Amino acid sequence: MQRTSHYRAVQLIAPSQVAGSIFRQSRDSGVIWLWRKLITEDNRAWCLANRKQTRLSNGSCLIATFISTHPRARLFTRVKKAETLYYIVKGSVAVLIKDEEGKEMILSYLNQGDFIGELGLFEEGQERSAWVRAKTACEVAEISYKKFRQLIQVNPDILMRLSAQMARRLQVTSEKVGNLAFLDVTGRIAQTLLNLAKQPDAMTHPDGMQIKITRQEIGQIVGCSRETVGRILKMLEDQNLISAHGKTIVVYGTR
Structure with a gap:
């Protein structure tokens, strides 16, 4: 193109x-x-x-x-x-x-x-x-x-x-x-979400900061598959650290 x-x-x-x-x-x-x-x-x-x-x-x-x-x-x-x-x-x-x-x-x-x-x-x-x-x-x-x-x-x-x-x-x-050398994939994804919550396009949310990003794009940042990202996001959600719905992720406690 x-x-x-x-x-x-x-x-x-x-x-x-x-x-x-x-x-x-x-x-x-x-x-x-x-x-x-x-x-x-x-x-x-x-x-x-x-x-x-x-x-x-x-x-x-x-x-x-x-x-x-x-x-x-x-x-x-x-x-x-x-x-x-x-x-x-x-x-x-x-x-x-x-x-x-x-x-x-x-x-x-x-x-x-x-x-x-x-x-x-x-x-x-x-x-x-x-x-x-x-x-x-x-x-x-x-x-x-x-x-x-x-x-x-x-x-x-x-x-x-x-x-x-x-x-x-x-x-x-x-x-x-x-991070790539010393953190496992869960740690890398968690750190990436915290970093993204500080970006200018992150939006304030009553529970923290809201970001919009695909699982594929997170995988491209941390070096893992989209499926792995999905599993870890679900785990973080079960631990009440984030909420994830499609491309919208709220990172709790980051304001």
């Missing part, structure tokens, strides 16, 4: 007077998301209506591509050469790997405010190390590494925030490796 069937993309360029103001605000207040400031509802409407290229106050061009995706749309594949960086404006995505038979394992979820595809920024010619697929309807901004490097010359705080995200992801990866 072609990528173009999954999303619509337009050039995202801010009016010069707005962009200059944003840069001043960003420098004054420290770490303010430049892209978040650029991609406001008003700015986005202007960009969609005009689709023109203007210049920022420091004289450098900033051209980002605004992408709107459907749930389960593929943003990029592992074998694709890394040339651009993504920033999640709205929604969440799944980062996953596949084996030769197409079996998937979900490494993590990324949400609004997260960058994607940062590894190629530090090593030119690098191929993508994973697949990224939209978990929900998403809006993302895409910018070339070249343009991003120009951007961080003006505002190095953005690079610091990106580095902080990378450090946090390394910590999450270390925890996941530890």
